Amino acid sequence: MSFSVPELEDAEVIFDIGYNAPVSHPLVARHIVRAKKKGCKIICVDPRLTETGRIATIYLPIKGGTNMLFLNAMAHVIVTEDLVDHDFIEKHTTGFADYAKEVAQEKYAPEAVAAATHLDPGDIRRAARLFASSKHTMTLWGMGITQFSQGVECVIACSNLSLMTGNYGHYATGVGPVRGQNNVQGTCDMGVLPNQYPGYQDVTDDAIRHKFERAWGVSLPAHVGLPLTYVPDKVLREPDPKKRIHAYYIIGEDPAQSDPDLPEIRRTLSAIDLVIVQDIFFNKTCEYADVVFPATAWGEHNGVYTACDRRFQRVRKLIEPQPGCKTDWEILCLMATAMGYPMHYDNTEQIWDEMRSLCPKFAGASYEKMVENHGVQWPCTEDSPDDTGTQYLHKDAQFATADGKGHFYYYPWTPAKELESPEYPLSLSTVREVGHYSVRTMTGNCRLLADLADEPGYIQMNPEDCQELGIANGDLVRVVSKRGHTITRCQETDRVSKGATYMTYQWWIGACNELTSAALDPKSHTPEFKYCACRVEKIDDQKQAERDVKAQYAAIRARMGIEVKEV
Numbered sequence: 001m002s003f004s005v006p007e008l009e010d011a012e013v014i015f016d017i018g019y020n021a022p023v024s025h026p027l028v029a030r031h032i033v034r035a036k037k038k039g040c041k042i043i044c045v046d047p048r049l050t051e052t053g054r055i056a057t058i059y060l061p062i063k064g065g066t067n068m069l070f071l072n073a074m075a076h077v078i079v080t081e082d083l084v085d086h087d088f089i090e091k092h093t094t095g096f097a098d099y100a101k102e103v104a105q106e107k108y109a110p111e112a113v114a115a116a117t118h119l120d121p122g123d124i125r126r127a128a129r130l131f132a133s134s135k136h137t138m139t140l141w142g143m144g145i146t147q148f149s150q151g152v153e154c155v156i157a158c159s160n161l162s163l164m165t166g167n168y169g170h171y172a173t174g175v176g177p178v179r180g181q182n183n184v185q186g187t188c189d190m191g192v193l194p195n196q197y198p199g200y201q202d203v204t205d206d207a208i209r210h211k212f213e214r215a216w217g218v219s220l221p222a223h224v225g226l227p228l229t230y231v232p233d234k235v236l237r238e239p240d241p242k243k244r245i246h247a248y249y250i251i252g253e254d255p256a257q258s259d260p261d262l263p264e265i266r267r268t269l270s271a272i273d274l275v276i277v278q279d280i281f282f283n284k285t286c287e288y289a290d291v292v293f294p295a296t297a298w299g300e301h302n303g304v305y306t307a308c309d310r311r312f313q314r315v316r317k318l319i320e321p322q323p324g325c326k327t328d329w330e331i332l333c334l335m336a337t338a339m340g341y342p343m344h345y346d347n348t349e350q351i352w353d354e355m356r357s358l359c360p361k362f363a364g365a366s367y368e369k370m371v372e373n374h375g376v377q378w379p380c381t382e383d384s385p386d387d388t389g390t391q392y393l394h395k396d397a398q399f400a401t402a403d404g405k406g407h408f409y410y411y412p413w414t415p416a417k418e419l420e421s422p423e424y425p426l427s428l429s430t431v432r433e434v435g436h437y438s439v440r441t442m443t444g445n446c447r448l449l450a451d452l453a454d455e456p457g458y459i460q461m462n463p464e465d466c467q468e469l470g471i472a473n474g475d476l477v478r479v480v481s482k483r484g485h486t487i488t489r490c491q492e493t494d495r496v497s498k499g500a501t502y503m504t505y506q507w508w509i510g511a512c513n514e515l516t517s518a519a520l521d522p523k524s525h526t527p528e529f530k531y532c533a534c535r536v537e538k539i540d541d542q543k544q545a546e547r548d549v550k551a552q553y554a555a556i557r558a559r560m561g562i563e564v565k566e567v
């Protein structure tokens with residue numbers, strides 16, 4: 001994120017696209033509400049009417065999968081109505097003239113994209129004018145733009161809008177990809193990426209690689225590793241046995257629930273020789289594990305988490321772990337040692353200080369500074385007390401590119417890879433709900449949260465679709481795609497448009513990843529979780545279906561070792 005979350009309160013315009021803060025990040029949502037109370041205008045682009053959409057100045061109920069068409073139309077209006085910041089563009093960017101020529105084409109006029117995007121051309125024009133009207137326009141995006149086969153290009157298109165309107169490089173402006181989990185930013189900071197070491201340093205850069213080799217006393221490969229989403233390929237379809245994956249060490253991830261196309265994931269996990277799962281609960285992937293390492297949870301260990309706005313924060317142990325559980329870093333040390341590389345640290349601060357010595361961006365972010373300043377935002381390059389970190393990036397519009405400038409790139413729209421068809425006439429998008437968390441190991445066993453929503457989850461459907469299929473609110477239904485099928489409950493709501501359906505990916509029985517497609521973005525390798533085609537089938541014998549769901553739920557919980565206390 002280029003800005004800090006609290007800066008949102010001083011935004012004059014918030015451009016919220018494909019991001020549902022009230023459900024996904026209630027603390028961020030609070031800042032959006034405060035901004036609104038201070039007079040901020042909100043543009044919300046989401047095919048479902050979210051709570052942000054409800055309080056928006058302009059709500060744009062976009063047809064799923066047409067983000068790029070819409071973003072190019074926004075750029076079209078800003079360019080053709082000459083709402084751009086000429087001075088900023090000239091001083092701080094390159095490539096604008098070529099980009100402007102492309103988006104100025106008539107095919108991107110709001111009137112021309114109306115049919116495909118399902119948006120009112122007047123609303124697009126109003127939104128573009130509002131976006132360009134302020135130097136405190138702040139953009140927030142989420143999975144609604146990134147979980148597409150054209151995710152990265154849409155992120156660049158959002159950045160273009162900020163560049164052309166001078167919305168970079170000062171307080172309360174810029175772009176905010178709001179990261180998912182409490183520490184997903186931290187895992188990337190620490191190099192849990194196929195192409196980079198800690199501190200965003202490329203594995204293909206010889207000087208960098210040699211630095212890590214010297215520090216660790218090992219030789220390291222010069223090639224980029226494999227992204228998570230290529231594991232099925234490298235297990236099921238790799239002809240060269242030497243290149244096939246034989247062992248899979250999974251730490252804090254539940255691919256058997258959260259990866260797309262679960263029938264294929266099950267084949268993959270069954271075909272691998274060795275599966276190790278390191279987790280705080282018995283998750284669905286554990287059913288395929290040869291070894292399970294029980295790890296400690298957040299209240300049971302010390303460490304550092306990075307928030308979405310680059311803020312390192314100390315976390316402290318509150319309680320002693322259960323006997324037999326170890327911290328993730330201790331387990332890794334034991335594994336490394338057992339494999340012939342003696343690895344030892346006395347505590348997390350030692351690990352942190354080694355990391356700082358190897359990562360220029362983080363070099364000044366000591367434990368001490370984190371405590372004194374309630375966290376430190378990177379980059380923090382100097383050890384001296386004066387360097388307290390970086391609140392917002394690209395100060396004075398100096399960008400982290402070779403020439404220090406922001407670059408414009410144009411991309412045409414590419415539709416989602418699987419569209420509605422006579423056999424699968426509905427679109428399916430998969431999203432989040434407020435009461436449950438990702439693979440539900442952490443929320444599924446809590447009675448209070450189960451009261452909010454429980455198995456087999458639900459599918460949001462427009463009332464007209466329900467009527468056509470003869471399905472009532474609350475009915476169990478079967479949902480089918482090219483990959484598989486699942487059972488869930490119909491939730492009738494006019495917040496979604498006709499022809500579009502939504503499921504959350506938290507459910508073990510109503511598992512939407514039985515249906516989703518593994519089409520990937522070629523740059524980020526992120527699956528197209530936000531679009532595939534499905535059909536919904538009515539179930540005639542509801543009583544039997546209810547009994548089946550209950551039995552399946554009991555069986556899954558028994559396999560997971562979950563004791564259910566009836567109250």
Ligand SMILES: Nc1nc2c(c(=O)[nH]1)N[C@H]1C(S)=C(S)[C@@H](COP(=O)(O)OP(=O)(O)OC[C@H]3O[C@@H](n4cnc5c(=O)[nH]c(N)nc54)[C@H](O)[C@@H]3O)O[C@H]1N2
Pocket residue numbers: 017018019020021023024025045046047048050062063064065066067141142143144145179180181429430431432433434435436437438439530
């Ligand atoms: N309660 C709860 N909170 C969570 C999580 C959880 O599981 N439960 N998970 C965490 C994680 S890992 C993450 S990554 C974040 C994600 O947080 P978000 O990005 O907010 O998550 P989603 O609900 O997946 O998607 C956001 C919105 O995209 C919209 N959308 C779908 N298709 C399109 C489209 O074609 N165009 C546009 N513009 N929008 C579209 C959906 O309707 C949805 O409202 O949430 C985190 N917070």
Ligand SMILES: Nc1nc2c(c(=O)[nH]1)N[C@H]1C(S)=C(S)[C@@H](COP(=O)(O)OP(=O)(O)OC[C@H]3O[C@@H](n4cnc5c(=O)[nH]c(N)nc54)[C@H](O)[C@@H]3O)O[C@H]1N2
Pocket residue numbers: 143147180181251252253254255258259260278279280281283295296297298328430431432437438439440441442505512513516529
């Ligand atoms: N259909 C569909 N699928 C999706 C998405 C979607 O929008 N739609 N979103 C995708 C996204 S953005 C994400 S991030 C993934 C999330 O999917 P996952 O990463 O698989 O799910 P999480 O629930 O975040 O946690 C994974 C595991 O980590 C364990 N865990 C928690 N804390 C610790 C710890 O301290 N140590 C260890 N070792 N384990 C721990 C939990 O018990 C859990 O089993 O799902 C993806 N899958």
Ligand SMILES: [Mo]
Pocket residue numbers: 179180181184
């Ligand atoms: Mo995520």
